Amino acid sequence: MKTSRVPDSIARQPWGVIIPLMLLVMLGAAVLYSAAGGSWTPYAASHLLRFFVFLAMAIVISRFPANFYQKMAYPAYGGVIALLVLVEAIGAIGGGSQRWLNLGFMTLQPSELMKPTIVLVLAAFYQNLPPAMTGSWRGLLPALILVGAPAALVMLQPDLGTALAICFGGAVIMFLAGLPLIWFIGAGAAAVVATPIAFFTLLHDYQRNRVLTFLDPESDPLGTGYHITQSKIAIGSGGFFGKGFGNGSQSHLEYLPEAHTDFVFATMAEEWGILGGIFVLLVYAQVMRWGLNVARQAPDRFSRLLAAGMTATIFFYAAVNLLMVMGLAPVVGIPLPFMSHGGSSMMTVMICVGAIMAVERWSNKSGPLA
């Protein structure tokens, strides 16, 4: 390693995860190429381009020191909250719901930014919280407010998937921060009670239908159950080796809805079969393993929680999307990281990757030397 002529700054990058990620993104590009009917436009080329742009961004992010992250946590959080309110306001004025801001060169979904931001701010919060207070209400209540505010704003949009992602990221950090186990058990019990109530009051009709349809997709094969049914057909008909590149009838003949975004995994599995599916799962496993290892070896509470929280956010994306396309979860609009076509989600997951890389760098610097 030391004898390599590769510059140190490049050699120090976590290639063990970047290379699998690149392969996954390339597979994603291949799928998008096929989904576009054998064309680089409009999906595949921009997918690759975005990945490399955001990879560069992640490397830049990873160069910042830990104290910069800590300093920026609250201002960033406040900024994203402001953006969420702005989106709400624009939506209210425009007479309809809106999730994104048009920045000219891209459309930005503030709710996407909130996913890594909530991890960052909670990590900073627990870093500053005296360890002794972790088990008291002062370790819980501020964190609940920090999670609850953006989650509520996102629910207003309404965007159940992102709200759940925010809550999930927050919950994982609180859990890892060492909050008493009994609280989680209690919250779990409360959730069991509250879910039916929330189901009938908080959710919108279409969301309710999606849940109901998930429970019995064949009840409405042409309505909301159509998505799940067609996705299962695509995955199931792929078999072990798949139908071959460019031969997916479900996606090419437009039976599969959202074949290039939320249901990209089904598009992939139809053409690449179980082999492709296992490869995707292995890459995610590698990312998760890397993220959690980085967290374990991190030097302080902030970086531990940051790395673990970012890993959990990526995990949440991937897991919910895959559970959905395989018919194990209701249809929620969550894209598959590194594969789905879409700028905002790519940016979010690459911020997460960048943050984990930063933590890894901090560990390398301080770990063996300190």
Next chain:
Amino acid sequence: MKLGKRTASSAMLQNSFDRRATVVGAIQGGVGILLAGRLTWLAVAQNEKYQLLAESNRVNLSLIPPRRGWILDRNGLPLASNKADFRVDVIPDRLGDEKKTIATLTELLDLDDVKVRDLTDKLDKARGFAPVEVASGLDWDRFAAVSVRLPDLPGVVTQRGFSRFYPTGPCVGHLIGYVGAASREEWEAEGKKPLLITPGFKIGKDGLEKSFDLELRGEPGARRVEVTSSGKIVRDLDTRDDVPGKPVKLTIDGRLQDYASRRIGLESAAVVVIDCKTGGILTLASMPSFDPNSFADGIGRIEWKMLNDDDHIPLLNKAVRGLYPPGSTMKPMASLALQLAGVDPEERVSCPGGYRLGSRFFRCDAVHGSVDMRTAIEKSCNTYYWSMSHRVGYDAIAPIARLLGLGQEYDLPGTNQRYGTIPDAAWKMKKFGQEWSAADSLNASIGQGYVLASPLQLAVMTSRIASGKDLQPTMLFDKLGKPAPDLPFTPEQLQVVHDGMFRVVNGAGTAGRSRIDINGIKMAGKTGTAQVQTMVSRGIHGDWKSRDHALFVCYAPADNPLYAMAVVVEHGTFGARAAAPIAKDVMTYLFDPETALETLHSLESQWGGTAQQRLDRKYAAYSAQYGANGPEVTGTEAVEDDTKNETEERPVESVSVEEPEEKASPSPEPPAPRATPSAAAGNTPAQAGPAPASSPSPAPTASPVPPGVGPAPRP
């Protein structure tokens, strides 16, 4: 406190983090394994199921309507065939914006107001799933214009297929029937077969098309195409050809059928020709008719109005469903019956111009003097038959009438016959609750009174008399061949009748003007005139509807009968005047087609073209007159008249009498059934079997016009 102690130090937190991170990692791993398991389950264990589903998504199987079997005449000429066709249908269920789609189609296909109106009518009545024809017989340009716009026209189906074609159009309308799209009832009756609602598929709706529908149908082909979820066809995968339906070969001679139909001209008439050797029906013509070609896509308003306005009732097959008093055409039959009952044909009866029965006097057409049986046929002398049948009794005649085919129904698929009446005492008692009277016998013996027969029956009767064999009329070529048994008449008895009929045409008989002589081939026949309204008007006077029906039965060659024929001209006045000339030309066509065609062409130039041309012109005139505002078509089965299931003996509606005709009573009092069609104006025709309060006054006051079939009307 307890919790506080536990989480008191940073080291403890580190410890807790490690443990909990392991839990999180384990959960993540668990989810990963769950996903891998689910993936394997879907793609391996259930692979077959989902492959099938994906295939059924991808592949759309569409049926190709089979080509319908041809209907052939005895020489193999098609009476019904198929022609390649570009067609456009709409499926109402899948229509998006109906108005917009129709507007687009109207523009693309250049539909006129009448067609648009008919289309909206059909769509209003449509049942959603069943295709409605917009246009067929399109040229390639218009077909292509619609085809390329299909993605913007949901519910519109273009198809390249075959449609039914009847080369001679109206000439075979009644004989063959017609086809049409299956109705909901028909679709359900066949277990909702998808073929029945395939665009372009037609089933037989009437006549032979209906009777032989299953044979003619064939097996549908199929086309597998790859389609997108929105139904757009990506490419053809493979095609299985249809199996055309089996042809049905008829005994009909297509050219003769065509000739006879056209020769009827402007009359409302039926012509039936039967092969005297086999009983095969050569012609079963009823005119005017409808054009079955234009019925295949449903009946339009204009057409409906045109057919219903016509007092010649083009929707009625008069050859098998028109019932007429046979009149004097019964006399050859009666002659056989009399001989069988022991009457010597040489015995002479004196005709003083009528016959006295008790206190009543039945008038004959003329004073014929002394007549034997042959002369009685030749001159159509009623007196002879009255006196002879009075002697032998009517009960000796009725069975022979039935034996010769009157009042019988024949095994003829697709004809829906009515079998008329050969009355007898039991029948009258059942029908009217009255005793059979001697006057009834007299009436019946000359084919009047309650007697009703269809042109088909008259032709069968003639063929049996001509051949002396019990010929069974047949329309299917394959059924021919079995020799018919002899009838219980001696050759001598038959010869008497043949002589009489020969003299009708070739002697001093009633049809002398219709004789033919083609290389020695001569025709024998018998005229008949059936009264429509008693004495309101006679002969050629009065309006068309109250004129008498003209009948003529004949066979040729006279010495070796090959063909027997019956011609009935509704309201044609006298048999010799209206019916015999048609019979003469049709018979001529059989032996000398060129001469016959010359005659026809000169006649058609007077009439204004062939039947098809006249029908087309009439349609155009109606269309111009009424535009899109014809009355709505009532009922989809427009062609089937309302008497569909009626097999009772009732005169057809065109005949303005409602009941079997009563002969005029000489007395002004109502209803004494009288045998002679003599005077007595003011006699109402509508009495159904009234109390025979026969008038004692014997002699009728002179009738202004000589009635009946006698030679008198000949100018």
